[in-house]
Amino acid sequence: MKSSFYEKAISRADKLTNVQLRDIANNLMLDKERLEAALQSMFDGIVVCNLENVPVFINRSAERILKIPSGWEGGPFWMAISDEDLKDFFCWALTSEETILGKEFALEGSGGTRIISVSLSALLSGDRISGTIIHIEDITEKRKKESQLRRAESLAALTTLAAGVAHEINNPLGSISIHIQLIEKLLTAKDPPDIPAISKHLDVVKDEIERLKQIVVDFLFAVRPMDIQLLTENPGAIVREVVELVKYEAEKNKVAVKVSIDKNIPDLLLDKRQIKQAVLNLAQNAIAAMPKGGKLGFAVSCANEEVKIAISDTGTGIPESQLSKIFEPYFTTxxxxxxxxxxxxxxxxxxxxxxxxxxxKEGKGSTFTIHLPVPQKEKKALPILEGSAAIAGSHKEA
Ligand SMILES: Nc1ncnc2c1ncn2[C@@H]1O[C@H](COP(=O)(O)OP(=O)(O)O)[C@@H](O)[C@H]1O
Ligand SMILES: [Mg+2]
Incomplete structure (x- = not known):
């Protein structure tokens, strides 16, 4: 039943008969039982703590995942946890003022290691904070599936890569073979042999060998595990450096460059050299897509837990049929x-x-957007809801 119905009933309690009051109490109890049954039947663990961090509700899944003795009572919630890391975490998280999303832990147990993900947020009653709600998810299976998928994906990528290399190597090898046959012919055709003609073929052979070398170098670059060094960098500043690098090439190609970098771009942990390379590749493709000139745009913005770097052009665009292929190794037009x-x-x-x-869009242009996640800890503790000052600050203030 709706809470507004109960509110009305309570405000008129003195005018109700005993039977009516008993009915309402009965309904309330049924509602409560249903809610509790729902929370108890959840596959994920749910713990509700009051403002003193003492649990007022622990569902069965939470007891099972965190190995809390059934019916545990007394003291702040972390006292119920035996795993030391987890205990320390809950002690810190419940007493600090942060909202925590998906913090992961490995728990050793008789059935092997389980990976759990823990989230904490303020428990809101209306616009007041009355405690903390803890959500615990066992993500062991999810992680397993993800890593299986990743393995399958990398195998598929390797197959495409190998096919690409084979194809790439075939062309220069074929051409080398033809030119060597031609050289052989020239060597026996005349006495003395036609040296200038022979050296022309030798030049082609040399070029093709260079091409083979480049294929190997590029291949190694593409498959080598990246040695990335993450340092605190600002994505906006990196984009500015790329703009400096492509400015002259753009000008030479009659391409006007437009840069828009928002003020709120947070620093992120990045490998500057690599990100610069990534943005540069996109910018060079964009310029190449505008042989008659056009507009090249760089836009850096931050919203919804991510920094976006968009590189746009007014060039040829990419046909729908090629969109799924452009990231494949060796796909080029x-x-x-x-x-x-x-x-x-x-x-x-x-x-x-x-x-x-x-x-x-074909004929209109393309936009490539890089999305970089902003780590959770760099966010505010709680979202500030309009008109609810009580939860704008710490979630323990109310
Ligand atoms: N901005 C763009 N506009 C149109 N086509 C693009 C753009 N960026 C990439 N492409 C297409 O994707 C292909 C692959 O790009 P890339 O992997 O950078 O290799 P390459 O530049 O050597 O061709 C390009 O050959 C082109 O067909
Ligand atoms: Mg390219």
Whole structure:
């Protein structure tokens, strides 16, 4: 039943008969039982603590996952935890003022290691804070599936890569073979042999060997585990450096550069050299997509726990049928392209736990957007809801 109904009933309690009051109490009890049953039946653990950090509700899953003796009572919640790390964490988290999302722990148990994810947030009653709600999820299976998927993905990537290399190597090898046959012919055709003609073929052979070397170098770069060094850097400043690097190339190609970097861009843990390389690859592709000139845009913004770096162009755009292929190694539509630029960019962004998205219209242009996550701890403790000053500060203030 709705709480507004109960509110009305309470305000008129003195006018109600005993039977009516008993009915209402009965309904209330049923409602409460249903709510408790729902919380008890949840697969995830739920713990509700009051403002003194003493648990007022612990569901069965929480008892099972955290190994709390059934019916445990007394003292702040962390006293119920036997695992030392977890105990320290709860002691710190409950007494500090932070909202915590998905902090992970490994718990040793008889059935092996389980990975659990713990979140804490303020318990709101209306617009007042009346305690803390703890959510515990056993993510062991989820993690297992994820790593299986990752292995399958990397195997698939390796297969494409190997096929790409084989294909790439075939062309120069074929050409070397033809030119060597031609040289052999020239050696026996005339006496003395036609040296200038022979050296022309030798030049082609030399060029093709260079191409083979480059394929190997690029291949190694693409497959080598990246040696990334994360330091505190500002994404906006990195983009500014890339703009400096491409300014002249853009000007030469009649491309106007527009830069927009928001003021609120937080510092992130980044490998500056790599991120610079990733943005540079996107910028160079953008310039290459505008052979008749156009506009190249760099936009850095921050919202919803991520920093976005968007590189846009007014170039040829990418046909729908190619959109799924452009990140594949060796996919190129350029005469002298390597087809590795986007592969490397993708890899760099993945190494930073980020994502890259593409929005493209043929004939209109493309926008490549790098999404970099902003770590939780850099966020405010609680979201500030409009008109509810009580929860704007610490969640223990109310
Ligand atoms: N901004 C863009 N506009 C149009 N096409 C693009 C753009 N960026 C990438 N592409 C397409 O994706 C392909 C792969 O890009 P990339 O991996 O950088 O290799 P490469 O630049 O050597 O061709 C390009 O050949 C091109 O067809
Ligand atoms: Mg490229």
């Amino acid at each position: 350029k005469k002298n392209g390597t087809g590795l630029g986007l592969t490397i960019t993708f890899k760099i962004i993945k190494e930073h736990s980020g994502e890259i998205t593409v929005d493209s």
